[in-house]
Amino acid sequence: MQTRPYNFSAGPAAMPDDVLRQAAAEMLDWHGSGMSVMEMSHRGVHFGRIIEQAETDLRELLGVPADYHVLFMQGGALAENAIVPLNLSRAAKADYVVTGAWSQKSQLEARKYCDVHLAAQVDASHGYDRIPPLHTWQPRPDAQYLHYCANETIDGVEFHDVPGRFGLPLVADMSSTILSRPVDVAAHTCIYAGAQKNIGPAGLTLVIVHRDAVGHAIPACPSAFDYAVAARNGSMYNTPPTYAIYIAGLVFQWLKRQTEGSLxxxxxxxxxxxxxxxxxxxxxxxxxxxxxxxxxxxxxxxxxxxxxxxxxxxxxxxxxxxxxxxxxxxxxxxxxxxxxxxxxxxxxxxxxxxxxxxxxxxxxx
Amino acid sequence: MQTRPYNFSAGPAAMPDDVLRQAAAEMLDWHGSGMSVMEMSHRGVHFGRIIEQAETDLRELLGVPADYHVLFMQGGALAENAIVPLNLSRAAKADYVVTGAWSQKSQLEARKYCDVHLAAQVDASHGYDRIPPLHTWQPRPDAQYLHYCANETIDGVEFHDVPGRFGLPLVADMSSTILSRPVDVAAHTCIYAGAQKNIGPAGLTLVIVHRDAVGHAIPACPSAFDYAVAARNGSMYNTPPTYAIYIAGLVFQWLKRQTEGSLxxxxxxxxxxxxxxxxxxxxxxxxxxxxxxxxxxxxxxxxxxxxxxxxxxxxxxxxxxxxxxxxxxxxxxxxxxxxxxxxxxxxxxxxxxxxxxxxxxxxxx
Missing domain, CATH: 3.90.1150.10 (Aspartate Aminotransferase, domain 1)
Known part of the structure; x- marks a missing residue:
């Protein structure tokens, strides 16, 4: 039963009532621990169970293959605009497809760290209103990756399928589409998403990255944003946003309940x-x-x-x-x-x- | 009345019961808005009031002068180890004082971005157990700043006063001491703190920086971590960790209530x-x-x-x-x-x- 208004915010966005109710009920004492999740050491047994369950549920929901790291990071998709090329560009070539305001920001920021080429773009003089046909895309064969934004939150333009791979590692900003539909994770080398749409509170960034892609960060990459460092430390090199991860875990559980009885x-x-x-x-x-x-x-x-x-x-x-x-x-x-x-x-x-x-x-x- | 266990965690750490109770009570509907704070657009009127009040209260509690920016950022103190030299070193000289595990990490990370000199350090072969006497410090007069860690969370070593300024801009990591005592903000050019000790949930980083110090980030600085960009956008260049800022605001209000009746x-x-x-x-x-x-x-x-x-x-x-x-x-x-x-x-x-x-x-x- 709906007891609250309907909230159409683009993000931070509406959360399931059930999740908020559970969070409120557990606020002063999580499962008899005597602590709020906010008060737990990130290295303690209680939070260890929380982050492990969240990762397990996410892997199940999205079908994340075992050779991908799941990283809980900070900074949102805007920070990832820098963090992706810092980690994956090797200061060489990276190609971008521009289909809206977000991918436009991504390619501009990447120029700080690598040689950027626009494999495809839309004439935006009348607003971003479509995806350029795949046969017109011209990525460079020696690019380190091809970046696209799976859903443009501002312009309302969405890829409903994985675009052609063009023989390149695909990187996708999935901030506003992740968990809304099945995704072929294995078709990508890296998927990232700010949490504040379909995952949980702002301040948490989800990164799903193939094992073989990490470990090549350029020297300017801050340690706290080096995927290899984050992976090696189970997302605990810097203190992770523990409460946001807990809420995300509740959302994953809610999603699993929604799909119960469905294969x-x-x-x-x-x-x-x-x-x-x-x-x-x-x-x-x-x-x-x-x-x-x-x-x-x-x-x-x-x-x-x-x-x-x-x-x-x-x-x-x-x-x-x-x-x-x-x-x-x-x-x-x-x-x-x-x-x-x-x-x-x-x-x-x-x-x-x-x-x-x-x-x-x-x-x- | 204490109804919960006493939690001595180093961070994330115990929160005031009153704050947790209020957060639980407001979880599904903040002040009649029909929304959880988690669900509010960061650019909406409701969250605007929350972040504005939090900043006002913090400025009052710490006596932050008007010519300092108060920034609500992400990444924690470990990310600041990179973000500080990215913003303030001008890729030139920066001096560090090592008094424990945290300042040691700070100076190591800074070496990625600038020429680091240790103005003072402790022989740590038997653990960090003291602050080197000020008369032994040897900062370089042409350093861009002198960095110290006001309280070493792991080693339990604390500066109880601002150290000598040596004619240099002072930068302090105050993660585990901020708001525990008065601080002479004006003696520093920049103070930063991870929130998860005395402020609020992990995932929020507080930066207090003098107006004149921003705007000189080196090109490798990600836009999302450029103090000038954050200041220009009222901490909303990237979506800020809204719920953590709300909780921090409740903590500031709690602190003000604690000191009521006291001048x-x-x-x-x-x-x-x-x-x-x-x-x-x-x-x-x-x-x-x-x-x-x-x-x-x-x-x-x-x-x-x-x-x-x-x-x-x-x-x-x-x-x-x-x-x-x-x-x-x-x-x-x-x-x-x-x-x-x-x-x-x-x-x-x-x-x-x-x-x-x-x-x-x-x-x-």
Whole structure:
């Protein structure tokens, strides 16, 4: 039963009620330890159990092969824009595909550390609205890796499959799509994600990286952000964000409960997400007031930006939404308009409530 | 009233019960917002109020002058070992004082980015047990800064005053002493601290840096860790660890309540901490079983390492402590023995309970 408003924030984003309730109940005493998780030594037996279970559950949910490290780090995807080339570029060549604001930031930051080439990009003069066709991509065969952003949180552009590999190690920023659908981890050499969308609280960064890719950081790489150092120390070279890892672990457990009785695992989550997105896009496409400018096959199932043809109605739209318990719908300041982020924790009923409101608002204006 | 065990962890460490209770109560709905703090956009009005209040309270508690930035960052003190020289060394000369395991790590990491000279160090063949006399320090007059660790969490060695400035900008790692006593912020160009001792959850790093010191990062500095970028964006260039900042804010409010009715502010906290440390050191010094090897004037008031002359009793000591609700007393693995961390959240009654137990254990063995 929904007792709280529906929160469409792009991140930090809505968490499952069950997770928050459990966290509140355990706040002063985790499992009879006499301690809050916040108060535990990261090297103690209790937290050891927490981080181990979180890693096990994540590996199960995503099907992470055994020859990949799972690292719990800090700094978010923006820090990874530097940390990835520091670890993986060998100060040589790295290729990037630009499909939105996030991959654009990634390639700009990488230029500090290596020779960057844009294997593909979109003319963004009218906004990022599609993925360039794969046959137009021109990565360099001697690049150390090919980087793409699996879901552009601001622009609402998503890769629904792994793009061609072009014979290169693939690196993906999956911040706003991870755990929303099955991912072929083995097709990538490195996947990273800020936690604050589908994983848990801001301040935790998840890195999944192939064993053979670590250990080649360039000298300028801070030890705390060297994947090899993090892996060797079980993510405890620097004190990890313990409480955020604990919450992420609760989210993983929640996801497993959601998929119980289903042989599909995370595919069942993906199906639910597909339905949510479909409902919302159908409403937008059927409307004379709202529009979304992303090419249909490339539309994000997590972040749905939409605009009102009459922008003078924006404020009224947001106020009406707020008063109906539909929160944080304002679009990113760089693109304007609206954005509904509908991550795993958003139920279909929340999307339905938004659609009902959008239709009522259109009728009334 | 104490209802939970006493937790002597060095960090992540005990939190005030009041703070945990409030966090639990507000977990699903912060101040009628309908959201957990974990779920709020960092750019929204609600979180804006939280971070602003946290900064205001911190500035008041520490007396931070207006020409200093207060930055909420990520990575902990270990990441700062790189981030400080990336920001402040100009790839030139930087001088370090080594008084324990932490400052030793700091100077080693800094060598990646600049020309490091040890202005003073202790012969650590028998452990770090004192601060080298100031008249023996030999910093280079053309160093960009002089770095020291105000409190060595592992070794239990603490500077109780700002060391001489030697005409150089001072940089201090204050992770395990910040907010435990008044600090002359203006005597430093930069102070940094991992949060997980006296501030809040692991994963938050506090940086207090003079305005004029930022803006000179070397090219290898990741944008997310460039103090100037963080300052320009109000700590929101990358998504900050919002929940940890919220908890830190609750701790600051708790500290203010502790010092209410006192004109002294944080000096009242310091006096309480002095009494706690005195009680424990007196017990150790009066004992035939326990000893602490740090020179008396340099002993830490936050981290009290002690050893049993008969080390075969270590296990029995720890087990007895655990059964009496005295938790996480095992010393750091690199030095062995015991360590009682008695940060702000540890009441005098907790130290008294430890002393009572230590005396009983000595009588029984």
């Amino acid at each position: 599909q695992g995370i595919a069942a989550i993906a199906e639910r997400n597909r339905k949510k997105a479909e409902l919302l896009y159908r409403c937008i496409d059927a409307s004379a007031l709202y529009y979304n400018r992303v090419a249909k096959p490339d539309r994000s199932r997590m972040n749905v930006p939409f605009f009102l043809r009459d922008e003078t109605l924006n404020e009224a739209f947001l106020q009406g939404a707020q008063s109906r318990g539909l929160l944080q719908l304002k679009g990113h300041k760089s693109v304007g308009g609206m954005r509904a982020s509908i991550y795993n924790a958003m139920p279909l009923a929340g999307v339905q409530a938004l659609v009902d409101y959008m239709q009522a608002f259109e009728r009334d204006h | 002294q502010g944080i000096a009242a906290i310091a006096e309480r901490n002095r009494k706690k440390a005195e009680l424990l050191y007196r017990c150790i010094d009066a004992s035939a079983l326990y000893y602490n090897r740090v020179a008396k004037p340099d002993r830490s008031r936050m981290n009290v390492p002690f050893f049993l002359r008969d080390e075969t009793l270590n296990e029995a000591f720890l087990q007895g402590a655990q059964s009496r609700g005295l938790l996480q007393l095992k010393g750091h693995k690199s030095v062995g023995g015991m360590r009682a961390s008695i940060y702000n959240a540890m009441p005098l009654a907790g130290v008294q309970a430890l002393v009572d137990y230590m005396q009983a254990f000595e009588r029984d063995h």
